[in-house]
Amino acid sequence: MRTIQHWIAGHLTTGGSGRTAPVWNPATGEQQAEVLLAESADVDTAVKAAAQAFESWRDSSLSKRTAVLFAFRQRVFEYADELAATISDEHGKVIADARGEVQRGLEVIEFACGIPQLLKGEYSDQVSSGVDSYSFRQPLGVVAGITPFNFPVMVPMWMHPIAIACGNTFVLKPSERDPSASLYVAELWQQAGLPDGVFNVVNGDKVAVDAVLDSPDVAAVSFVGSTPVARYIHERANANGKRVQALGGAKNHAVVLPDADLDFAADHLTAAAFGSTGQRCMAISAAVAVGAAGDPLVDRLRAQAARVRVGPGRDESSEMGPLVTAEARDRVVGFIDSAERQGATLVADGRNINIDKGFFVGPTVLDHVTANMDAYRNEVFGPVLTVSRADTVDDAIAFVNANPYGNGTAIFTSSGEAARRFQREVTVGMIGINVPIPVPMAYHSFGGWKDSLFGESHMHGPEGVRFYTRAKVVTARWPHVQHGVAASYHFPTAT
Numbered sequence: 001m002r003t004i005q006h007w008i009a010g011h012l013t014t015g016g017s018g019r020t021a022p023v024w025n026p027a028t029g030e031q032q033a034e035v036l037l038a039e040s041a042d043v044d045t046a047v048k049a050a051a052q053a054f055e056s057w058r059d060s061s062l063s064k065r066t067a068v069l070f071a072f073r074q075r076v077f078e079y080a081d082e083l084a085a086t087i088s089d090e091h092g093k094v095i096a097d098a099r100g101e102v103q104r105g106l107e108v109i110e111f112a113c114g115i116p117q118l119l120k121g122e123y124s125d126q127v128s129s130g131v132d133s134y135s136f137r138q139p140l141g142v143v144a145g146i147t148p149f150n151f152p153v154m155v156p157m158w159m160h161p162i163a164i165a166c167g168n169t170f171v172l173k174p175s176e177r178d179p180s181a182s183l184y185v186a187e188l189w190q191q192a193g194l195p196d197g198v199f200n201v202v203n204g205d206k207v208a209v210d211a212v213l214d215s216p217d218v219a220a221v222s223f224v225g226s227t228p229v230a231r232y233i234h235e236r237a238n239a240n241g242k243r244v245q246a247l248g249g250a251k252n253h254a255v256v257l258p259d260a261d262l263d264f265a266a267d268h269l270t271a272a273a274f275g276s277t278g279q280r281c282m283a284i285s286a287a288v289a290v291g292a293a294g295d296p297l298v299d300r301l302r303a304q305a306a307r308v309r310v311g312p313g314r315d316e317s318s319e320m321g322p323l324v325t326a327e328a329r330d331r332v333v334g335f336i337d338s339a340e341r342q343g344a345t346l347v348a349d350g351r352n353i354n355i356d357k358g359f360f361v362g363p364t365v366l367d368h369v370t371a372n373m374d375a376y377r378n379e380v381f382g383p384v385l386t387v388s389r390a391d392t393v394d395d396a397i398a399f400v401n402a403n404p405y406g407n408g409t410a411i412f413t414s415s416g417e418a419a420r421r422f423q424r425e426v427t428v429g430m431i432g433i434n435v436p437i438p439v440p441m442a443y444h445s446f447g448g449w450k451d452s453l454f455g456e457s458h459m460h461g462p463e464g465v466r467f468y469t470r471a472k473v474v475t476a477r478w479p480h481v482q483h484g485v486a487a488s489y490h491f492p493t494a495t
């Protein structure tokens, strides 16, 4: 059995822990490896290595950092297929989807390659006689990332390329369900010339997470995962005086108006609901059909769901793979069972899938789903699309806004007026207009509202740079002190 280790100070290490967790092959249902689960002493070792590396990395020139980032970008680009295969083998997603994830990670690295431009400060000449003032930003120190299973390459890349470009050093605690990709990325950083200790990976569970949250030497924590854990991370990191951004779960609605192109809407909704087997924080899991859009939309969704090709992620012909674990599969099946009991109409039933091994559930469409049903109230995180009905656009907006999550949402319409009203009134962070999965490009920032994000900053883009740096403002008088300017005990004002 292969043992997946930690990566600390530039090499693989077993650390001191004897605890392990199984890593499954979701397509076969068999265990393929075990991953070490760090004790807090292992986290301390990684944080110490990062703290030591910070002493010189913080002083590395912008040119040197940019050169490493460009080399890292090139390495990730060259090994994208290998990374995608590693993702697919442990997560289960289909290869093309895994390749797309690597591509979105690459875009963050490319954004971070522009760090000299991003870190330019501001300068005000002659704010007072002979006095100039300028501001610039400096790194925080050791920063940590705690990440979910569903994007084992992309989500950590929302964090570490920017944090490292800003001059920080990084400790990553990836998901214990698909940990191998992070170790691959660590090697690519090393090959790109990143000094040892600047990027570290500690595998583990809550024990490792708590050690990160309690470490006095970790200055900031970026988290992405489910809402209960995000809330916990935010509270504990805050209580320990750390800067923290904690992105949580989601329930992403797509409002479909009768004036929309319903073929287009059904096609895109199907891909957005069942891509990655619904295990995306930006998956559309709840359609809201307005007025006359309802029945024709559901007819089209039924036909589309039946056409999705389900199979192992490594099979090039598969469009949708398995769920990540047996527990995830059983949980999804439980929500379909409960929706049926609670009165939803089963339009497509993924429980009937005819694959005898692995953690598969087929595309499922549930109609006439109301806000009190369990399959609507919870984030299912599987291939289940609920359809709810609304009489008007305003009713649909009220329905979306009543949901505690606020990550992404979309509207399908040919009315600019309705789209504009929607974008202004929904209490959601990322909005698509005839775009079902509106994941912002790396040079904008990614983040939701309400229970989908705890903290003030969104991830990557300009907000990522601000999160990983803090400002200094200098007020300077040169070349020598002006005689005749008397010191004053009142608050400094311009002269």
Ligand code: NAD
Pocket: 146, 147, 148, 149, 150, 151, 155, 173, 174, 175, 176, 204, 205, 206, 209, 210, 224, 225, 226, 227, 229, 230, 232, 247, 248, 249, 250, 280, 281, 379, 381, 407, 448, 452
């Ligand atoms: P998760 O919350 O179970 O785990 C995320 C991380 O937290 C993992 O590294 C895990 O080891 C750790 N963790 C789990 N339980 C913990 C606990 N009790 N205490 C401390 N740490 C703990 O999430 P997941 O199942 O890996 O990922 C799926 C979730 O992530 C979904 O809810 C999805 O919506 C969310 N997600 C959100 C975004 C976003 O941008 N908002 C992006 C991707 C995923």
